[in-house]
Amino acid sequence: SKSIEEKFGTLSTSSDTELLSKKLLEGLENGDLPSAVRLCMKDIEGSFSVVGVDNDGRMFAFRDPHGIKPLCFGQDKDGKLSCVSSESVGLSINGLQLDSHVKPGELLIWSEDGLSKEQIVAGEKKAFCSxxxxxxxxxxxxxxxxxxxxxxxxxxxxxxxxxxxxxxxxxxxxxxxxxxxxxxxxxxxxxxxxxxxxxxxxxxxxxxxxxxxxxxxxxxxxxxxxxxxxxxxxxxxxxxxxxxxxxxxxxxxxxxxxxxxxxxxxxxxxxxxxxxxxxxxxxxxxxxxxxxxxxxxxxxxxxxxxxxxxxxxxxxxxxxxxxxxxxxxxxxxxxxxxTPLASKLANKARERFEEGSEGRERIYEAADLAEEIT
Ligand code: SF4
Structure with a gap:
């Protein structure tokens, strides 16, 4: 978050959505949507399933390279309305058919020309949340x-x-x-x-x-x-x-x-x-x-x-x-x-717990550890 804050000023929330959208904006300063998404996938480690609309009115969706959380998409029976949902039930309750799941590391863009898919990052270990x-x-x-x-x-x-x-x-x-x-x-x-x-x-x-x-x-x-x-x-x-x-x-x-x-x-x-x-x-x-x-x-x-x-x-x-x-x-x-950062956090958290110095905060909230771990 440091580089983001240098560029965009202090984050106004503790929401990872703010961090991620600013990372996207950072990527868009020098490139197109796929390169901005590539930057997100390179710099942000963890779980994210994202849906958005860009300035040209195109809907886009992408999922972290490990595919930790679900993300799927579908359309109505005429193919006129497309929709993205974290779970297929979000489609079916709105009368839409499930097409498929967004693949880990994949970017989908819906525009007037239809749907385009791009595998932004490939080959990472899949890790769907059990x-x-x-x-x-x-x-x-x-x-x-x-x-x-x-x-x-x-x-x-x-x-x-x-x-x-x-x-x-x-x-x-x-x-x-x-x-x-x-x-x-x-x-x-x-x-x-x-x-x-x-x-x-x-x-x-x-x-x-x-x-x-x-x-x-x-x-x-x-x-x-x-x-x-x-x-x-x-x-x-x-x-x-x-x-x-x-x-x-x-x-x-x-x-x-x-x-x-x-x-x-x-x-x-x-x-x-x-x-x-x-x-x-x-x-x-x-x-x-x-x-x-x-x-x-x-x-x-x-x-x-x-x-x-x-x-x-x-x-x-x-x-x-x-x-x-x-x-x-x-x-x-x-x-x-x-992912390696989670392993480091876990080791650190366990160490603190065994030493009896674990605080009430989640390990990633402990500001003094941020620099040590990253
Ligand atoms: S399996 Fe456990 S550690 Fe992994 S994402 Fe799900 S809840 Fe988190």
Whole structure:
């Protein structure tokens, strides 16, 4: 950001969109749109999926060379209206057809002459965010040719196959709505256990608990999720959820289920254990806050008050996505990040955490480290 500030003055926001648009402007000073996008792809490391309109009224879209986050495009049935969306569902709900996904490192420009595509940067390691499959993507979106909810059903089947003893340990399945519902269906099909829809989500509370402050999180969960005592009282529960980040949301959910009379609570988690932060735009805690960075499944169970915690294996998770392992970003699970700066940040953050000097801020917010790392 230093060179940008020298050229354009102090950034007025902490938004990466401002940084990226100024980088584009810098490139446009001496060149055309493709060369400006090339400059962005060369100088900015990380995840970006960009859509814009230039001065000539042309719409353009590009995606970082690793393709960390999704970006797709489509058109209406007459081919008169083109649209870009982060997920295919953004097209279908507007009556548009999905054409394709923007390739990592590719630039698309729509002008009066039609659509032109240019591969600006090629050959970088593909690294699509694996957390999209477990949590972020809408279930009815299509990622890499697969409908997301089908992948989640397979996650559930995998969990059932990996834990054949569940039929002795639990009387029924419940799922944390809504991201875990599809996995619960797969788990139900695989194990034959009844799936009780006794944990329900408030239709109008849409805030996401894990990206809020602790106080807000409490309020959100209480308002958002309700547990039906009548169905779960005295029952041993196999609870399906998508992920455990800090553990605080799971802890509150388990407390609610115990208060409602749940006898035993065994958690089955579709996303493998999160052991390190995300540096690609998802505000996913520091090492100190991430429960999986510090504890294994048994310790986590004890901390959050569950009888057991069972994660889907990484191998089966990858298989269910249908993606090649080396085409996925698995950074927050394996601590192997697809880009060098993220690896440096992770090393530094872990070092600080182990020394006991990790602050409350995210590592990339620690101004004193910026120079040291870059
Ligand atoms: S580190 Fe995790 S959440 Fe972040 S982009 Fe990679 S897989 Fe997604």
């Amino acid at each position: 957390f999209e499959y477990a949590y972020f993507a809408r279930p009815d979106s299509i990622l890499d040719g697969k409908t997301v909810y089908k992948v989640r059903e397979e996650f559930g089947r995998n969990l059932g196959r990996e834990n054949p003893d569940v039929t002795e340990k639990a009387d029924m399945i419940v799922s944390i709505p809504q991201t875990a519902d599809d996995a619960a269906y797969g788990f139900h099909i695989e194990t034959g256990l009844p799936w009780e829809r006794s944990v329900r989500k408030h239709r109008y509370v849409t805030s996401r608990a894990f990206i809020s402050s602790p106080r807000e999180r409490d309020k959100i969960i209480n308002k958002k999720i309700n547990v039906s005592r009548r169905e779960i009282k005295g029952k041993r529960l196999a609870v399906i959820d998508d992920s455990i980040v800090r553990g605080s949301t799971s802890k509150r959910m388990i407390r609610k289920m115990r208060e409602a009379g749940g006898e035993e609570i065994h958690l089955y988690i579709t996303f493998p254990r999160i052991t390190s932060p995300c540096f690609y735009g998802i505000d996913m805690s520091t090492y100190g806050e991430l429960i999986g960075a510090n504890q294994g499944a048994d310790e986590i169970a004890e901390t959050i008050g569950a009888d057991s915690v069972n994660y889907q294996s990484l191998e089966n998770f990858i298989k269910a996505t249908g993606m090649k392992r080396d085409h996925l970003c698995l950074g927050c699970i394996t601590e192997k990040y697809p």
